[in-house]
Amino acid sequence: MKLLIQNGHVLDPLTGLDGICDVLVEDNRIQKVEKNLSAAGGRVIDASGCYVMPGFIDMHVHLRDPGFAYKETLETGGRAAARGGVTTMCAMPNTKPVTDTKEMVEELHRRAETECPVHVIQLGAITKGEAGEELADIQGMAEAGCHGISEDGKSLMNASLYRKAMRIAKECGISVFAHCEDITMVEGGVMNAGRKAEELGVKGITNSVEDVIAARDILLAKETGVRLHLCHCSTADSVKMIEAAKKAGLPVTGEVCPHHFILSDEDIAENNGRYKMNPPLRSPEDVEALREGLKNGIIDVIATDHAPHSVEEKNVPMEKAAFGIVGLETSACLTYTGLVEKGVLTPMQMAEKMSYHPARILGLEDKGSVSPGKIADLVIFDPVPEYKIDKNTFLSKGKNTPFDGYPVKGEVRYTIVNGNIIFGD
Numbered sequence: 001m002k003l004l005i006q007n008g009h010v011l012d013p014l015t016g017l018d019g020i021c022d023v024l025v026e027d028n029r030i031q032k033v034e035k036n037l038s039a040a041g042g043r044v045i046d047a048s049g050c051y052v053m054p055g056f057i058d059m060h061v062h063l064r065d066p067g068f069a070y071k072e073t074l075e076t077g078g079r080a081a082a083r084g085g086v087t088t089m090c091a092m093p094n095t096k097p098v099t100d101t102k103e104m105v106e107e108l109h110r111r112a113e114t115e116c117p118v119h120v121i122q123l124g125a126i127t128k129g130e131a132g133e134e135l136a137d138i139q140g141m142a143e144a145g146c147h148g149i150s151e152d153g154k155s156l157m158n159a160s161l162y163r164k165a166m167r168i169a170k171e172c173g174i175s176v177f178a179h180c181e182d183i184t185m186v187e188g189g190v191m192n193a194g195r196k197a198e199e200l201g202v203k204g205i206t207n208s209v210e211d212v213i214a215a216r217d218i219l220l221a222k223e224t225g226v227r228l229h230l231c232h233c234s235t236a237d238s239v240k241m242i243e244a245a246k247k248a249g250l251p252v253t254g255e256v257c258p259h260h261f262i263l264s265d266e267d268i269a270e271n272n273g274r275y276k277m278n279p280p281l282r283s284p285e286d287v288e289a290l291r292e293g294l295k296n297g298i299i300d301v302i303a304t305d306h307a308p309h310s311v312e313e314k315n316v317p318m319e320k321a322a323f324g325i326v327g328l329e330t331s332a333c334l335t336y337t338g339l340v341e342k343g344v345l346t347p348m349q350m351a352e353k354m355s356y357h358p359a360r361i362l363g364l365e366d367k368g369s370v371s372p373g374k375i376a377d378l379v380i381f382d383p384v385p386e387y388k389i390d391k392n393t394f395l396s397k398g399k400n401t402p403f404d405g406y407p408v409k410g411e412v413r414y415t416i417v418n419g420n421i422i423f424g425d
């Protein structure tokens, strides 16, 4: 089948193309990116006024499958991804049972082919059952196509075991995705430590809970040489440490989530679980440091940490609520509104952080670019519409967001995976 995307503003971080162009797709590949193309007999999409970007690659998603179908499944998470312009997502292994074997990774990949409209890269746990005691079969999972291992949801506190895992990951050529949180320092905290936590009368989580583990992980990456990806960075010092690691030539990358670069703890309107996530919403100074890190290239990736939970688990005071908020359906409009509209990022940088850099980090040679020969995973994003986020329109099972009613600009019009329109018709 032929598909012609006409008159869109094409953003291709690989070639630097940043202008009005047509994109011709045939079968599952991009065939031509030129002006005045025609598609004899093919389907035509008029993309006038819209950006045509490589499909977003979300490096941090919780699909909750298997084991928590009441929160999300491969299918519902996939539909939410499609609506958000996400064409590939990395699924975290904190499922039930924990995804910690070669067979489980293979099974997930097999199921995703039919159950999920977008590409899924299943990540494997570092230890069996994420119990922190015995290493999982990292080599086997790497063979099954997991591009990274992660204990996300917590940190592996045993640094010696972690170092062993890093050596194996390095050997297998896969990355370590680090959730940085010193478990012994949390002490019952539910939001950022500071004035707001005191005002609400709840226990706080200090910045060093994240920072000490970020420092440890970077030092271990230095020793083992493993590719280290720091998930959901939330503090000014995390940004500084990533900057120093990069200056030292270490293969370290940083990820930030929209909620952390838009909201601070001062935006927490009441003691309600929709404001509770890990790491927590930080101080305005931290938010500013994350935005600066995104602008100057220290932070490579914008990912969602899409973490769906039920209403019962979230619509309660923070002390009782589960950690996590959804993000797949709001990351594009929040990034556009919060960063591009504000002049922090150019539209091209948005495409880099949401697609091109993730593709490079994951080693996906034929993704993250709108160039001839690449897989036709594309998003057509209209920057004009202004509206308020409405959680009731989410296709995800999770409605847990602090952004319900939040005014944004920009909307995904079409999402295309393997040359097929999976959202927008």
Ligand SMILES: NC(=O)N[C@@H](CC(=O)O)C(=O)O
Pocket: 062, 094, 152, 153, 154, 179, 276, 277, 278, 279, 305, 307, 308, 323, 324, 325
């Ligand atoms: N981010 C969260 O607050 N929660 C995540 C776990 C995680 O990403 O650490 C979850 O699985 O719910």
Ligand SMILES: [Zn+2]
Pocket: 152, 153, 154, 179, 180, 231, 232, 278, 279
């Ligand atoms: Zn995490």
Ligand SMILES: [Zn+2]
Pocket: 060, 062, 092, 152, 153, 305, 307
């Ligand atoms: Zn997570």
